[in-house]
Amino acid sequence: MPPRPNPTIRQRRLGTELRRMREQAGLGGSQLGRAVGMSPAQVTQMESGRIGISVECLRTIAAACNCANRPLVDALADIIGDRGKGWWEAYREVLTTDFLEVAEVESHAQEIAICTTTYIPGLLQTGAYASAVFTRLYPPLSRTEIDVRTAFRIQRQQIVRSGRTSLRTYIHEAALRMQFGGPIVLAQQLEALIEDSTRPGISVRVVPFALDTFPGSGENLTFAMGMVPELDTVQMDVSQGTLFFDSPADLAKQRVIFDRLDSTALSEDGSRDFIRSIKKEIEASYA
Known part of the structure; x- marks a missing residue:
C-alpha cells in the first residue's frame, strides 16, 4: 500500500x-x-x-x-x-486542514477545556456571532465562505450540546465585551452563553479585568483530553491559523495554567451574574 x-x-x-x-x-x-x-x-x-x-x-x-x-x-x-470517517471529511475540499483537524481533535476528546481572551469560544457561539467573527477577517472572505465556515462551526458544537463531551470554559472579560457584529449580536450571544452555562456538562467561568493576575500569556487555548493523559492535545489559535502541541513539557505547562484558571476564575453562579451585568450594559447602549 x-x-x-x-x-x-x-x-x-x-x-x-x-x-x-x-x-x-x-x-x-x-x-x-x-x-x-x-x-x-x-x-x-x-x-x-x-x-x-x-x-x-x-x-x-x-x-x-x-x-x-x-x-x-x-x-x-x-x-x-478506528477506521471510520468523521463528519468533517465532507468539508475537506472546501475548508483548510486547520478546520478539519480542530473538529477531529474535539470529536475524540474525553473532555475539553478552553481559555479565551478575545472572543466567545467557538463551541458556544451563536450563528450570528460566528458569522461576524469570520466577516472581520482580512483579506475579506466571500459570503459563501463565511456561510460555510459558520455552518461548520455550528456543527462542531453538537459534541457538547448533545452531552457527549463535557466542556469547561474560562472566558476573559475582554472576550465578553468585544462587539463582533455590533451590540445586538453581542447581547444575543451573551444570553445564549448564560443559557448554555446551565446545560449539563458545560461550565462557563469568567476571568474579570479586576483579577490581579491572569494565568498564561493571553492566548486562546484549547486543552483536549485524550483517553490517557499522554494523548492530551493543546490547540492554540494564532493569526496564521491553528497550532497543536503534544509534547510532555507543553502538556504539563498547560495543565498548570488551567489549574490556576480554575482556582482564580469566578464561580459558575458568579460568572452568570457577571455576564448578565455586561448584557444589561450592552442593551442599555441601544435601548
Whole structure:
C-alpha cells in the first residue's frame, strides 16, 4: 500500500507516540526496524503517520521498546482500530486542514477545556456571532465562505450540546465585551452563553479585568483530553491559523495554567451574574 499523502492529525499523533516510545527505549530507527521486521524507511514513514500498522505490530513494537504503559498502548490500539470517517471529511475540499483537524481533535476528546481572551469560544457561539467573527477577517472572505465556515462551526458544537463531551470554559472579560457584529449580536450571544452555562456538562467561568493576575500569556487555548493523559492535545489559535502541541513539557505547562484558571476564575453562579451585568450594559447602549 502506498504511503498516505495527507495523514490525519490522529494518524500523525500515533506516529509521534511510536517515535517517543522508540526514543525512550534508546533505540534508533534501524535498530527498531531489525527488531520488528521493518526497514528503516518503513519506520520513518510509520512515525510520520504516512503508513499504518496493525494492532499486532503495535504490540510487537511496544514489547521491543520495553513499554510497560498498558493504558497508552491500548489507547493507541484504539486509534489504529478506528477506521471510520468523521463528519468533517465532507468539508475537506472546501475548508483548510486547520478546520478539519480542530473538529477531529474535539470529536475524540474525553473532555475539553478552553481559555479565551478575545472572543466567545467557538463551541458556544451563536450563528450570528460566528458569522461576524469570520466577516472581520482580512483579506475579506466571500459570503459563501463565511456561510460555510459558520455552518461548520455550528456543527462542531453538537459534541457538547448533545452531552457527549463535557466542556469547561474560562472566558476573559475582554472576550465578553468585544462587539463582533455590533451590540445586538453581542447581547444575543451573551444570553445564549448564560443559557448554555446551565446545560449539563458545560461550565462557563469568567476571568474579570479586576483579577490581579491572569494565568498564561493571553492566548486562546484549547486543552483536549485524550483517553490517557499522554494523548492530551493543546490547540492554540494564532493569526496564521491553528497550532497543536503534544509534547510532555507543553502538556504539563498547560495543565498548570488551567489549574490556576480554575482556582482564580469566578464561580459558575458568579460568572452568570457577571455576564448578565455586561448584557444589561450592552442593551442599555441601544435601548
